[in-house]
Amino acid sequence: MGKYFSKDKWNYMFYTISHPMDGYYWIRHENRGSVPLAILMVILFSACFSANRLLASFVVSDVDPRSVDSYFEFLGVLAFYALICVSNWSVTCLMNGEGRMKDIAIAVGYSTVPMSTVLAAGTLISWFIADDEQPFYVLLLGAGIVFGILLMLIGIMQVHNYTLGKTLGTLFITFLAMLVIIFLLLLLSNLLGMVVTFIRSIYTEIIFRT
Template identity: 55%
Template sequence: MNRMGIKDKWQHFFHTVSHPADGYYWIRHQEKGSLWIAFLMVLLYGIVFSMNRISSSFIVNDIEPRTVNLPAELAGVILLYLILCVGNWSVTCLMDGEGRFKDILIAAGYALFPMMAATAAATAVSHLVAENEEAFYTLLIGLGTAYTVIMLVIGIMQVHNYTFGKTLITLFLTVVAMLIIIFLGLLVINFITQVYSFFRGIYMELIFRV
């Protein structure tokens, strides 16, 4: 991809943020979206989320910074993003969705930008507000989260060519699918842990007997 191509992708990204319905439509129908920008938004949100927990003012944050594990939280954000996309893809495949898995990844990644920007701004504002002015911090987080939800709803609606009602049903089923995926993942992890413990026990028993 040349420099002009990269510039066009970024221009369309900001156009999608300001005009979600139009921007998401062209992502699906003219390949104007960028997976790399979507992944970058997820990565930046993960970093900003952890930095908010680490460096926000004590007025709005009662978390001990030393307990925050940035790599683990970043991995958690990325994993949740992937589970969301897989869950939505699995549901929409059964509900005649027109969007590809790539389109879902882009739609969800782009939608994180408002929440990322609002969280970064709220972190800075937290050091400027007095003890009775926490509402400004909460308002910023709330506005960013609300706009992210709006972008996600519009994105799913546009890439799958759904009505608003069908989109809401799809998102509800997506949450159900995510819970099932997480449950199955925990079962697999628990099974692997038990198998590992079993063979480790046998190995240790053989070591002590030899």
């Protein structure tokens, strides 16, 4: 396990964030990345997201801390991360993408680092700003989110060896695939619920007749 969180893996992750074109390229061609480290970054993003909603000053947030369910949000972030990876892999397999599932997982996971950083920094800064300084807080969070999205875009482009246009088209189809997967999961969940209800009714009928 130590090799996945070695100093070299951490250093290369930060190198990838500062040099995404080269970093993501060598992740695909020399296995320089780490999937467990990418997943850890997603978990850290979930923690920073929930902490921001719970602890950010009332000056910048109107969220009621009592309405925040950190455990549910943690599961939601992990599920969304898995959904993006599976959807993109499914789509790119049909569009001559060179990236493997692990490459996609690393590309998406590493892209959350800037967002986690600005969420943590924004939460701290929110307690020291006045009401008229709120736009600086919004700008900080916006910059981190945009940077993270750009990192993910470059990561997908590099691991699949796509052009920018094809990458954007692939991401749009990935979004549609995510909707299809969600629909199928809801349909399956509903079907399983009906089967369970049917079996339970039969069991109850048998109990009453005996």
